[in-house]
Amino acid sequence: MADNAEILSGLAEIVEEVAGIDAGDVAAEKSFVDDLDIDSLSMVEIAVQAEDKFGVKIPDEQLAELKTVGDAVDYIAKNQ
């Protein structure tokens, strides 16, 4: 079980791989769309990679609710 810091850092690596955003810029308060400029296609890729990495399921209706990086970290922490 990864703790929140480990989830954040793992998620940041995925975001950097998929969207080219420096992992250091992927902070909890950042919005995927408004701050990090990640489009819906890249969000799907990030979700799939996060599922594999953290052993969670992120259904589409849930993905739509994950507005910020922090939302995603919390969801993964609760559901892993």
Place this chain on the structure above:
Amino acid sequence: MTGAPVEVVVTGYGATTPLGGDAASTWEALLAGKSGVATTQGAFTERFDLPVKISAQLAVEPTDVIARVQARRMDRCEQVAVVAAREAWAHAGLDGDEPKVEPERLAVCVGTGIGGAVTLLDQDDLLESGGVRKVSPLTVPMLMPNGPAAVVSLELGARAGTHAPVSACASGAEALAWAYRLLQDGDADVVIAGGAEACITGITVAGFVQSRTLSRRNDDPERASRPFDTGRDGFVLGEGAGILVLERAEFARARGATVHGRLAGYGLTSDGYHITGPDPSGAGQSRAMLKAVQTAGLEPSDITHVNCHATSTVAGDVGEAAAVRKALGDQPVLTAPKSALGHLVGAAGAVESLVTMLSIRDGIVPATLNLDELDPGVSLDVVRGEPRKMDIDAAMNNSFGFGGHNASVVFTKV
């Protein structure tokens, strides 16, 4: 119709080919008589026992030029389109902070023959091995045949329309014809036009092998593509992209652009004869050539050079030479750049149109490589051995495609 009401000029160009990662290095290598054909590299060559082991692969990998994150969202055929378009855009002096052309007056017309076949295969493998969730959400935009045109329009912010002619090996030339029409019709001031292809993989090679169209000269790759030679045994599959910046001359002059050539006319016809083989009468090809001459407001005798489609297949080359003679007469001096470049499929007509225009501008025609013994069925003068210096006022590029597509474009000196 005689004479075009709107003068269409070429103000920039870009290319990435088996001979070089840009237009200048490609042109230099062509004039130097270099070959882009070699033993095919890639994992698929070990996976399948293909009887054809040679191809004309890119001199410079597009992923060496395009940022990783942008590249991973594109199929290889889209990547090469972007590489060539960026070069053309900068070469035309359209880059920089201040927009030189309004986005609403900028169109894109980039064709492909096959498109994102490699993406389709890769994603199908992922579907088979890992299920739906493993398939990239970018699958469709990466495999769609309008993909190369679309990524170029995104890259440059073109909003006057984005078009993707698909006519197999005529696609690149047909894209120039459509661009010419867009400019004639007043739909745009500038059109980014050309073709892109990158589909050298197991299934395409196998498919062309089964249609008996590829050269099997595996032991001597550089000698394999030999248009018009008696020893030719098929074409060599290549990959690459070519882009021209076409512009209304009035607009180009007003912004002080350098003009490299004029796209004076085009002819598009179809054979309606056979799915792969050309009509042996050459009637469709001749009609395309004549139409191109007519839209350019010229006489057939004005065309002194033809940059041929000539792919190095047994039937095609001789048929084209006969069709040239029938349409234009005895005077055109021919060359066949596929002897060096291989066959770039949907990019061929664009890259070779660029070569045609450069031949006019620089007064020199590259030699046809490997032409040791001219097929007796060819009664025209084919440049071989050394490139030939000649003053050219008007020249033609021919591109023909599976499906019976015939595209001819005429360039004139400025």
